[in-house]
Amino acid sequence: MPHRRATGSAHLEAAGVCIEYRDSGHARDPAVEGVDLTVSRGDFVCIVGPSGCGKTTFLNAVAGFLPVSAGSLTLDGRDIPGPGPDRAMVFQHASLLPWRTVLDNVTYGLELAKSMKRAQARDRARELLELVGLAGVANQHPGQLSGGMQQRVNLARALAVEPELLLLDEPFASIDAQTREVMQSELLRICAARDVTALFVTHDITEAAFLADRVCVFSPRPGRIIREVPIPLPRPREQRIRRLPEFLALVDEISDALYGAATPVANGGSR
Amino acid sequence: MALTTDVQAPSAGTTKPAPKRRYRPSAKYVYGTIAVLVALALWEIIAVLRLRPAIVLPGPGDVLTAFEHLFSTNEIWTDLGTSGSELLFGLLLAAVVGLPLGILIGWYRRLSYVFNPFITFLYATPRIALTPLLIIWLGIGSTSKTAIVFLMAVFPILINTATGMQSLDPAIVRVARCFGGRDLQIFRTIALPATVPFVLSGLRLAVGQALIGVFVAELSGAQSGVGMMMNNAGQQFQTSVVFAGLFIFALTGVLLNALLRRVERHFDSWRHPTH
Numbered sequence: 001m002p003h004r005r006a007t008g009s010a011h012l013e014a015a016g017v018c019i020e021y022r023d024s025g026h027a028r029d030p031a032v033e034g035v036d037l038t039v040s041r042g043d044f045v046c047i048v049g050p051s052g053c054g055k056t057t058f059l060n061a062v063a064g065f066l067p068v069s070a071g072s073l074t075l076d077g078r079d080i081p082g083p084g085p086d087r088a089m090v091f092q093h094a095s096l097l098p099w100r101t102v103l104d105n106v107t108y109g110l111e112l113a114k115s116m117k118r119a120q121a122r123d124r125a126r127e128l129l130e131l132v133g134l135a136g137v138a139n140q141h142p143g144q145l146s147g148g149m150q151q152r153v154n155l156a157r158a159l160a161v162e163p164e165l166l167l168l169d170e171p172f173a174s175i176d177a178q179t180r181e182v183m184q185s186e187l188l189r190i191c192a193a194r195d196v197t198a199l200f201v202t203h204d205i206t207e208a209a210f211l212a213d214r215v216c217v218f219s220p221r222p223g224r225i226i227r228e229v230p231i232p233l234p235r236p237r238e239q240r241i242r243r244l245p246e247f248l249a250l251v252d253e254i255s256d257a258l259y260g261a262a263t264p265v266a267n268g269g270s271r
Numbered sequence: 272m273a274l275t276t277d278v279q280a281p282s283a284g285t286t287k288p289a290p291k292r293r294y295r296p297s298a299k300y301v302y303g304t305i306a307v308l309v310a311l312a313l314w315e316i317i318a319v320l321r322l323r324p325a326i327v328l329p330g331p332g333d334v335l336t337a338f339e340h341l342f343s344t345n346e347i348w349t350d351l352g353t354s355g356s357e358l359l360f361g362l363l364l365a366a367v368v369g370l371p372l373g374i375l376i377g378w379y380r381r382l383s384y385v386f387n388p389f390i391t392f393l394y395a396t397p398r399i400a401l402t403p404l405l406i407i408w409l410g411i412g413s414t415s416k417t418a419i420v421f422l423m424a425v426f427p428i429l430i431n432t433a434t435g436m437q438s439l440d441p442a443i444v445r446v447a448r449c450f451g452g453r454d455l456q457i458f459r460t461i462a463l464p465a466t467v468p469f470v471l472s473g474l475r476l477a478v479g480q481a482l483i484g485v486f487v488a489e490l491s492g493a494q495s496g497v498g499m500m501m502n503n504a505g506q507q508f509q510t511s512v513v514f515a516g517l518f519i520f521a522l523t524g525v526l527l528n529a530l531l532r533r534v535e536r537h538f539d540s541w542r543h544p545t546h
Contacts, residue, residue, distance in 0.1 A: 099465075100541075
């Protein structure tokens with residue numbers, strides 16, 4: 001692993017970010033308005049918000065799929081021109097290439113980036129499959145794997161390109177509840193092992209509190225951050241912290257911010 | 272996509288493919304063979320009872336005799352050669368034209384706008400109805416026959432290929448874009464492999480259409496060919512010979528289909544994880 005343990009320095013910076021969808025002839029339709037957010041290296045930041053609040057839109061802008069219409073969104077001080085190998089995205093659906101073996105799926109990003117030789121890429125893929133606990137199924141096809149396993153492959157594929165920023169868009173939303181908890185622990189273990197900086201979008205408050213260093217609560221559309229809740233729980237985190245009073249208090253704090261915002265009498269003042 | 276929770280050790284690559292079972296013909300073949308034999312027996316019984324004269328309904332035995340007759344002369348080889356080459360060249364031409372064109376039309380949206388009116392028109396007309404035109408243009412020889420076979424076979428290939436190219440999983444394409452994948456890379460790594468199954472089922476459809484093309488083309492004037500041979504036999508009430516011709520066509524179709532299925536299985540193994 002390359003050493004990029006420069007924790008603390010700002011990596012992703014959003015200042016007054018607005019993103020709007022423009023349909024031809026229609027009025028401006030802002031999805032995200034005035035988002036300020038700083039993600040430092042090594043941070044694990046979660047974004048929670050009501051559905052349709054623009055949290056995925058924001059993530060897509062960071063990924064480089066959408067332009068920012070106002071404000072600035074920079075990575076290491078530079079604007080984001082488009083998708084790039086420094087960011088990898090993990091979507092809700094694993095979207096693996098069904099005709100490739102698991103191993104060849106993990107090398108896919110490296111293959112597209114043409115950053116290394118095939119043999120090298122396969123070595124790295126094997127290493128990552130080991131990390132996500134799937135070394136035994138390297139030669140199988142995705143159709144033979146369960147949803148949870150496919151999502152692990154997806155994660156390995158994203159990590160293979162050694163992204164500086166890992167973007168996750170509700171990656172565990174379509175996985176059953178028990179597997180989801182296992183996957184959350186796994187994700188934390190993998191992130192710790194790889195020094196990953198992560199921006200994780202979810203609508204699951206408990207998930208956010210369990211994973212994050214910091215939880216950003218989005219308002220309903222147009223989305224902006226109405227509260228940032230730091231999660232000072234020590235790492236590594238085990239499943240049982242979910243039952244600690246501190247954890248439950250944090251969950252309450254997040255849900256207060258979230259549901260307080262959903263009611264007409266919003267307390268959107270301080271942020 | 273079926274989600275199987277328990278995963279066995281990878282069967283590919285390991286030398287021993289599970290404890291070897293005693294050879295037992297699968298139910299599929301047992302039932303299939305029995306059904307065919309019963310049908311043949313019924314046919315023979317009806318024929319032997321002579322409910323209808325042999326000139327109307329020959330039995331399997333009569334057909335076999337007709338086969339023997341046919342293959343005792345050299346004429347049948349000319350007929351088979353003619354029809355076979357019409358079928359083969361027509362199909363080959365259809366694949367050579369239909370595949371690249373389908374890929375281009377599927378990949379470039381604008382190109383599909385240009386070609387769609389023509390494809391829709393030709394696909395909607397019974398292409399067999401173009402036979403008189405093609406004979407006027409290309410003569411009565413095998414060129415016009417090959418052209419008809421081509422016209423029959425090219426559309427399933429072209430349309431299936433284009434459909435395959437157009438129905439890529441947008442989520443997978445998005446993943447590739449996320450990794451900075453360029454158009455050409457997406458074409459090579461996603462579009463082409465995803466289209467293979469479509470192409471193969473297009474080819475199988477094309478075989479059926481091509482056989483229709485061969486037969487009908489030879490009806491409207493030909494010097495040789497299995498279709499012509501059947502037509503002549505029909506006019507002379509050699510019913511068993513007509514049946515023989517029918518079986519030649521059927522067998523060709525079945526064989527070509529089986530071949531393509533085999534190819535399909537090879538390319539499609541990821542779809543059938545249980546194999």
